[in-house]
Amino acid sequence: MPQLVSGDRVCIIGGGPAGSFAALELLEAARRKDVRLNVTIFEPRQFSLPGPGGCNHCAGMLSHRVLDGLNRLNLAIPSDVLQAEISSYAVHLHGETRRVRDSDPRRTIPAVYRGAGPRDQISKRSVASFDDFLLQTALERGARRIPHRAVKVSWDERPVVHAAGEKHAADLLVLASGVNSRAPLDAGFGYRPPQTAIMAQDEIPRPPSWPADQIDAFFNQPPGLIFGALIPKGEYLNISLLGKGLPTDAVSKFVAARGQEAGLGRSPRSLCGCTPRVAVRPARRYHGDRWVAVGDAAATRLYKDGIGSAITTSHAAMAAAVGKGISSRAFGRHYAPTFRAVARDNLFGRLLFRMWSMTLESERLSKAWLQTLDTEAERPEAERRMHRILWGMLTGDEPYESLFWQAVHPAMLLTTARSLRATL
Numbered sequence: 001m002p003q004l005v006s007g008d009r010v011c012i013i014g015g016g017p018a019g020s021f022a023a024l025e026l027l028e029a030a031r032r033k034d035v036r037l038n039v040t041i042f043e044p045r046q047f048s049l050p051g052p053g054g055c056n057h058c059a060g061m062l063s064h065r066v067l068d069g070l071n072r073l074n075l076a077i078p079s080d081v082l083q084a085e086i087s088s089y090a091v092h093l094h095g096e097t098r099r100v101r102d103s104d105p106r107r108t109i110p111a112v113y114r115g116a117g118p119r120d121q122i123s124k125r126s127v128a129s130f131d132d133f134l135l136q137t138a139l140e141r142g143a144r145r146i147p148h149r150a151v152k153v154s155w156d157e158r159p160v161v162h163a164a165g166e167k168h169a170a171d172l173l174v175l176a177s178g179v180n181s182r183a184p185l186d187a188g189f190g191y192r193p194p195q196t197a198i199m200a201q202d203e204i205p206r207p208p209s210w211p212a213d214q215i216d217a218f219f220n221q222p223p224g225l226i227f228g229a230l231i232p233k234g235e236y237l238n239i240s241l242l243g244k245g246l247p248t249d250a251v252s253k254f255v256a257a258r259g260q261e262a263g264l265g266r267s268p269r270s271l272c273g274c275t276p277r278v279a280v281r282p283a284r285r286y287h288g289d290r291w292v293a294v295g296d297a298a299a300t301r302l303y304k305d306g307i308g309s310a311i312t313t314s315h316a317a318m319a320a321a322v323g324k325g326i327s328s329r330a331f332g333r334h335y336a337p338t339f340r341a342v343a344r345d346n347l348f349g350r351l352l353f354r355m356w357s358m359t360l361e362s363e364r365l366s367k368a369w370l371q372t373l374d375t376e377a378e379r380p381e382a383e384r385r386m387h388r389i390l391w392g393m394l395t396g397d398e399p400y401e402s403l404f405w406q407a408v409h410p411a412m413l414l415t416t417a418r419s420l421r422a423t424l
Helices: 017-032 064-072 130-140 250-262 306-323 328-334 336-361 363-376 385-395 400-407 410-422
Strands: 009-013 038-042 082-086 088-093 096-101 109-112 144-146 152-155 159-163 166-169 172-175 196-205 214-220 225-233 236-243 277-279 291-293
Touching: 009 017, 009 159, 009 166, 017 038, 017 130, 017 172, 017 306, 038 130, 064 306, 082 225, 088 363, 088 385, 096 363, 096 385, 109 225, 130 144, 159 172, 172 306, 196 250, 225 250, 236 250, 291 306, 306 328, 306 336, 328 336, 336 363, 336 385, 336 400, 363 385, 363 410, 385 400, 385 410
Parallel strands: 009 038, 009 172, 038 144, 088 214, 172 291
Antiparallel strands: 082 109, 088 096, 152 159, 159 166, 196 236, 196 277, 214 225, 225 236
């Protein structure tokens, strides 16, 4: 069974969070075993640039799983990277608003930019990039970067990366290219990328009265919308929409439908729009001899906490590579369980989002849902199951399976049934 030994070269395709976390986890695991590796990251983008050229097209919310992973790697988010600390959601439904908080009021959800802010800046204040922070840290700790795109990965007894007219043989290849660019692996690897859905995003100036620590969540409009979030980030407000079959002008339709209600006015200035893809199904054939996929390129949490999945899959894959070997068999035994756990949890996520869609489609269920939130508001924090479910689904701060079992808990069902009777 092949093992990594000192002097081996590891090539990582992609320098976003999954690639940077893979490099950091690999270097740390190798250091503990006194193995010195040559770690090379292939990443053509400059994350320190504003707009699409430096952005990884993400709402940039960091769950506590991410924070725990950063702590494990002895990393702290720099103050200039942190754009907001979210303490509550304002949920808007059928003209009514309810506020939802974490059961622990001391905890907040950090909001960051993946690049250096929107394309059109409204001031000279610089915006620091979370992805650039991770990549630079990986370089400081021993990785090397080649600022060119890997256009092809072939096989010649081991993976061979083709970039900028040169070939780079790898003892181990880590695919961390996400889902918004084509995976460069030759067909012989057997890799099949995840299925994806389309998001719509934009940035607008944050209104002066907008709370700096609150996200507003909306549903239903435009048609096909699963949820829309307005996320404060310093001087800006990120608009992030997720749905099925969203039109190309989804953001403008959303603003037209919700702008006045949200306090945005009729036509806020668009600063940086995009329509990124998000993975909704896991990859197939995500590892083999001397190669493995991590992050969005492998499996990610449904709709939320992609960065958390990046750090989880990278940690498991690199621990397997250093500690158990780099054969397909080693990854199948020691990395696949983590991959399958992400995919399994997403099954519960689909059930939860289906239940949520049914609630939105029924006025009576929606009213009962609002009534349940009101009833829970008078109870101790530990008994506010609906608040916990909603907070977990919106933030990605808790596994879907845990939230599902909370949703079907007898006490939750009884409270919901009483709320339904109250709507008659």
